[in-house]
Amino acid sequence: MRQAAFSPNLSADLQQVEQIIHERTRARAAVISIAGSHLSPPDVPRLRAALVLLAAQTAHYRLERVIHAAAAVELIHAATQTHNDLVDEAERRRSQPRIGPWNHGVALMVGDYLFALAAGEMALSPDPRVITFFTEAVKQITEGVLMPAAPLRPLEEGRAHHLERIAHTDAALIVAACKAGAAAADADAEQIETLGRFGHELGLALRLGDEMRDFTERNGSTSPGASLRAGTVTLPLIFAASLGDGARLMAALDSGDAADQSWAIDEVRRYGLTPTRAEVLRCAEGARGLLTRIPPGPGREALARVADYAVQRAA
Numbered sequence: 001m002r003q004a005a006f007s008p009n010l011s012a013d014l015q016q017v018e019q020i021i022h023e024r025t026r027a028r029a030a031v032i033s034i035a036g037s038h039l040s041p042p043d044v045p046r047l048r049a050a051l052v053l054l055a056a057q058t059a060h061y062r063l064e065r066v067i068h069a070a071a072a073v074e075l076i077h078a079a080t081q082t083h084n085d086l087v088d089e090a091e092r093r094r095s096q097p098r099i100g101p102w103n104h105g106v107a108l109m110v111g112d113y114l115f116a117l118a119a120g121e122m123a124l125s126p127d128p129r130v131i132t133f134f135t136e137a138v139k140q141i142t143e144g145v146l147m148p149a150a151p152l153r154p155l156e157e158g159r160a161h162h163l164e165r166i167a168h169t170d171a172a173l174i175v176a177a178c179k180a181g182a183a184a185a186d187a188d189a190e191q192i193e194t195l196g197r198f199g200h201e202l203g204l205a206l207r208l209g210d211e212m213r214d215f216t217e218r219n220g221s222t223s224p225g226a227s228l229r230a231g232t233v234t235l236p237l238i239f240a241a242s243l244g245d246g247a248r249l250m251a252a253l254d255s256g257d258a259a260d261q262s263w264a265i266d267e268v269r270r271y272g273l274t275p276t277r278a279e280v281l282r283c284a285e286g287a288r289g290l291l292t293r294i295p296p297g298p299g300r301e302a303l304a305r306v307a308d309y310a311v312q313r314a315a
Contacts, residue, residue: 006050006302007298007302010050010053010054010057010302013053013063013067014046014049014050014053014070016063016067017046017049017053017067017070017071017074018046020067020068020071020121021071021074021075024071024075024117024120024121025117046070046074047306048070048073048074048077048173048174048177049070049071049073049074049177050070050306051073051174051177051178051181051199051202051303051306052066052069052070052073052177052178052180052181052184053066053070053181054181054299054302054303054306055177055178055179055180055181055182055185055187055195055299055303056181056182056184056185056299057185057297057298057299057302058182058185058187058191058195058294058295058297058299058300058303059182059185059186059187059191059295059299060185060186060187061185061299062185065125065126065127065184065185066125066180066181066184066185068121068122068124068125068130069121069122069125069130069134069177069180069181069184070177070181071121072118072119072121072122072125072130072134072180073118073134073173073176073177073180075114075115075117075118075121076114076115076118076134076137076138076173077173078114079111079112079113079114079115079118080111080138080141080173082110082111082114083108083111083145084145115138118134122134125180125184126184127180127183127184129179129180129183130180130183130184133175133176133179133180133183134173134176134180136172136176137172137173137175137176140167140168140172141168141169141172141173143168144165144166144167144168144169144172145168145169147164147165147168149162149165149232149233150162150165150233150238152233152237152238152241152242152246152249152250152253153238153241153242153246154242155238155239155241155242158233158238158241158242159235159238159239162233162234162235162238163204163235166203166204166207166208167200167203167204170203170204170206170207171199171200171202171203171204171207172203173203174199174200174202174203174206175196175197175199175200175203176196176199177199178195178196178198178199179192179193179195179196179199181195182195190293191293191294191295194290194293194294195290195294197290198287198290198291198294198303201283201284201286201287201290201307202283202284202287202306202307202310204279204283205280205283205284205287205307205310205311205314206310208235208276208279208280208283208314209280209310209313209314211227211234211235211236211276212236212273212276212277212280212314213313213314214226214227214234215228215236215265215268215269215272215273216269216273224265225261225264225265225268228252228253228261228264228265228268229261231253231254233253234272235272235276235279236268236272236273236276237249237253237268237272238272239271239272239275239276240267240268240270240271240272243271243272243275244267244270244271244272245267248263248264248267249264249267249268252264276314277314277315280310280311280314281311281314283310284307284308284310284311287307287310288304288307288308291303291304291307
């Protein structure tokens with residue numbers, strides 16, 4: 001989402017969140033060099049921090065009560081992404097986790113360091129439930145990363161398994177962001193739970209949109225299909241395996257042959273993108289439907305625009 005999609009007031013508050021993140025990491029050259037792309041992704045706003053603030057705006061918004069939760073969620077995201085760099089998805093899919101000493105100790109330590117910084121931010125939040133929400137999210141992310149990849153066939157089994165996995169690895173932190181923001185703004189328990197469910201549907205829609213865009217020219221890459229080349233299972237691939245030549249796709253997933261992979265990417269484009277787009281629409285509509293239970297106002301309207309964005313980027 002472009003920063004301009006947020007109101008000027010929210011953008012100003014996000015700048016204060018950015019300042020906290022900068023202050024916590026500016027003297028740590030090693031952290032910046034290892035995790036810099038995750039701490040400050042180019043041309044991408046602090047979406048998770050924005051969701052903390054927007055969820056808070058559906059209740060009794062005061063920046064000083066939510067700013068540390070907003071900084072914490074971005075530090076957690078950077079930590080998990082740094083740790084994810086250590087995971088070989090192809091090995092996970094084949095249930096052959098790496099055996100032997102770790103070869104990326106620095107990245108592991110940097111991720112741990114970022115988690116420690118996030119814990120410090122959580123401790124500064126005036127509502128202790130923030131710690132509970134983010135701790136649960138980190139547990140779910142870890143469990144999700146360690147889950148085996150979804151089977152490509154049969155379709156319903158693969159689809160259900162994959163959605164469960166990304167609910168842990170991608171949606172869990174968005175759920176926590178929405179719940180933490182609402183709690184820090186003194187929303188009632190029902191509203192907190194509803195915003196958490198909104199975050200679940202939104203997180204699925206955003207991740208599935210990313211999986212689609214990986215196979216299109218709109219992803220900004222000159223080489224679409226990076227996930228397939230890395231041996232990663234995605235929902236477009238799962239759909240294509242059932243609607244197209246599944247046996248050949250499964251073979252191409254483990255092939256290092258450029259021609260096989262090029263064919264497989266075309267097959268995913270032909271059979272996998274349209275049904276995945278339908279899943280994005282379903283999740284985004286589910287998210288928007290949940291917002292009808294939230295009091296009307298600028299916060300709810302802005303959250304609805306985020307759901308709309310999830311659809312637009314999958315168009």
